[in-house]
Amino acid sequence: MCKERREMIDKIFTSHNLSAIIFWRPDELVLMLGYLPLWGLSVLVYTADHEPVLFVPELEPEDLLPKGIVVKTFPWGVQNCIDPWNILYKEIKMVLQQKHLLNKPVSFIKSIGRTSPCRMSGEQPPLPADFKSQLCELCEGGVKDADFDLISLYQYKTSLDVEGLKLAHSVAAIGVVVFYQQAKTGITESKLAASIEFAIHEKIGQNNISFARAWPMIQSGSNTVNAGKYNRTTGKIIADGEFVLLEMGVCVNGYWADITRTTITGEITELQKSMFETVTTAQQMAIEMLQPGIAVCEVDRTARKVIEEAGFGKYFNHALGHQVGFRYHDPGCCVAPDCTDVLQEGMVLTVEPGIYGIELDGGVRIEDNLLITANGYQLLSNYPRSLRGN
Incomplete structure (x- = not known):
């Protein structure tokens, strides 16, 4: 991520006192990392310590992954994995716990329904229906509405x-x-x-x-x-x-x-x-x-x-x-x-x-x-x- 975008994110963290901001829509990942996912199931957890973690399905091609960031996989699409999403939620919570951030709220864009296509553009990313509600359960600090500031990120091109x-x-x-x-x-x-x-x-x-x-x-x-x-x-x-x-x-x-x-x-x-x-x-x-x-x-x-x-x-x-x-x-x-x-x-x-x-x-x-x-x-x-x- 370039310095310009990082400075914009810093202001949002400060003004809303957040522990993390979660991004998952393909266009959000392009905005944050210049990364267009294949499956559209990647999730970026950008924490207040500026050490973001990108979670990607195990089937995501390695050559597409952004450099200079921690990448963790979760077993979506893998044979015999019954509930990959529950595994992902636990992994995200573990990251926040290890960084002692569970007591502060997280945020993500809630008011936007549609998204741009991922590389597998024949269908919208097959996220579970309760994806947003599950994210709301991650932190003891809950979820804070920062939609206005997060959506404003789209306005500025670095x-x-x-x-x-x-x-x-x-x-x-x-x-x-x-x-x-x-x-x-x-x-x-x-x-x-x-x-x-x-x-x-x-x-x-x-x-x-x-x-x-x-x-x-x-x-x-x-x-x-x-x-x-x-x-x-x-x-x-x-x-x-x-x-x-x-x-x-x-x-x-x-x-x-x-x-x-x-x-x-x-x-x-x-x-x-x-x-x-x-x-x-x-x-x-x-x-x-x-x-x-x-x-x-x-x-x-x-x-x-x-x-x-x-x-x-x-x-x-x-x-x-x-x-x-x-x-x-x-x-x-x-x-x-x-x-x-x-x-x-x-x-x-x-x-x-x-x-x-x-x-x-x-x-x-x-x-x-x-x-x-x-x-x-x-x-x-x-x-x-x-x-x-x-």
Whole structure:
């Protein structure tokens, strides 16, 4: 764990007088250790003495385990082990007992239900239904609610996190290139999505990439009308003169990029040109506002004003953006008209204005990811965003 993250954890321990903080969601383990588990069953017990212990199932691949930390195994998935979870709870309690910490409360994030996927992303981690309640029984000091401070950890990306995010965005760029190259008349939405997913998945094993997955969703023509409500790939054949929209989440080694691009097949109409140029201007005006101290509602209002003045206000039906990095959508502030949260150095957020309408016969969105720096911002998704991808 880097110094920046350790200092943030120190403040939480001090302000809440905790014995330990327990992390288990895959995105929490990426946040704390840069470690994306395979099974999603690993549990980090971070104690007040700064000697954390990571518990992993015996079936967890050793090459994935983080360095410089004590790792203990528990027999999940092992033949003839009837109750591996009871063994884990006892092991965690023993760690706290050995460190004389049982009389002080522990804490963990309780208010968040969903999580980002582990490497075994075909299912959510198979934690027992009573996992949280069992953790509550570990300490004589009980469990203390520190959710606000713990969730705030997601807002700040350390220098190590930024390295991971840059790698994720470099891989996402490959998907964007494939999108512009192959979004042509006659191809199906599903085939285009499959080509993008393949191009990203095959990067595993290169440049320290141990995990790379993409969730590309393609909508074309009339399907883009609904892109402001949901994104869904169908078997529709892309026709001439249509908008084609890519919404794509990319996860590389546990770090996320969230990108949208829109292109067009064939000739462009004046209405389509106006829609695209309006979205482009709205995004650029909003991006230019990004710096520490600016309220996110002001960023949203800036983009929304551009779209309203162009006559498309009622067709922009969602918030301007959200935080991203440890998840496809990080918990925290939403870049929306009614959110008064202020931008801080280290935040990573999306800026994604859009216009969608049945009477417009289509929809347009452009989405980029930006890191808030001391003096402004850094564009992480620095690749083509023009209508033709040039």
